Amino acid sequence: MAFKETQANLMPLGAKNRLPSLEEYQNTKSYIERRRIRDMYKERGLKPPHMLTGKPNASKGKPNKSKGVPRPHMRGYPKPTLRGPKPHRWITGPDPERHKIYIPFLKQKAQAMYRQEPWDLTFEQWEKIWDGRFHLRGRGADDLCMMMEDPDLGWTETNAVVVTRREQLCRQKQLRNR
Numbered sequence: 001m002a003f004k005e006t007q008a009n010l011m012p013l014g015a016k017n018r019l020p021s022l023e024e025y026q027n028t029k030s031y032i033e034r035r036r037i038r039d040m041y042k043e044r045g046l047k048p049p050h051m052l053t054g055k056p057n058a059s060k061g062k063p064n065k066s067k068g069v070p071r072p073h074m075r076g077y078p079k080p081t082l083r084g085p086k087p088h089r090w091i092t093g094p095d096p097e098r099h100k101i102y103i104p105f106l107k108q109k110a111q112a113m114y115r116q117e118p119w120d121l122t123f124e125q126w127e128k129i130w131d132g133r134f135h136l137r138g139r140g141a142d143d144l145c146m147m148m149e150d151p152d153l154g155w156t157e158t159n160a161v162v163v164t165r166r167e168q169l170c171r172q173k174q175l176r177n178r
Contacts (some may be wrong), residue, residue: 019037019040019041019044019046020037020040020049021049022049022050024037025037025048025049025050026049037049038050087099090102091123092123098127101127101130101134102123104134105123105126105127108126108146109121112154112155117148117151117154117155118153118154118155118156119154119155120154120155120156120157121155121156121157121160125157126160128157129146129157129160129161129162130146130162131162133162138165139165140165141164141165141166142164142165142166143164143165144162144163144164144165145162145163145164145165145168146160146161146162146163147160147161147163147168147171148160148161149161151175
């Protein structure tokens with residue numbers, strides 16, 4: 001086979017049965033002309049020019065482990081997906097309501113770290129401080145928020161309290177006037 005490939009490329013340029021070289025094949029712009037050149041090579045039992053270049057396949061000759069064994073989703077099982085909720089992986093457990101309040105906990109913790117405030121609350125302690133009133137929080141004056149009674153102590157279980165925003169703003173004003 002190797003002899004045939006070299007022989008095909010060594011024919012003189014004017015020869016009638018000469019096959020186009022790889023350079024001529026690559027310089028051809030037309031898809032139809034490239035197809036014709038590939039067919040000429042195949043008729044003579046040779047590899048087409050575009051297959052003669054490149055690196056050899058490293059896995060060639062090695063058996064494919066998956067051949068002959070259908071994948072599970074081809075045997076009637078649903079195809080596994082990567083999207084959607086994964087309650088078995090949630091830190092908070094499979095309860096979706098508890099999972100919903102975990103993100104605000106992380107945001108509050110990150111904000112405290114950004115302001116370089118000491119943070120010594122676990123999610124369970126934080127959840128206990130809110131004690132079922134979490135759905136009442138918001139940005140309105142009568143909505144609830146969490147604040148520190150003494151800003152010097154940081155976020156601890158005994159120092160964090162839930163108050164209305166109006167009350168929190170009044171306390172902040174008092175602290176500023178000291």
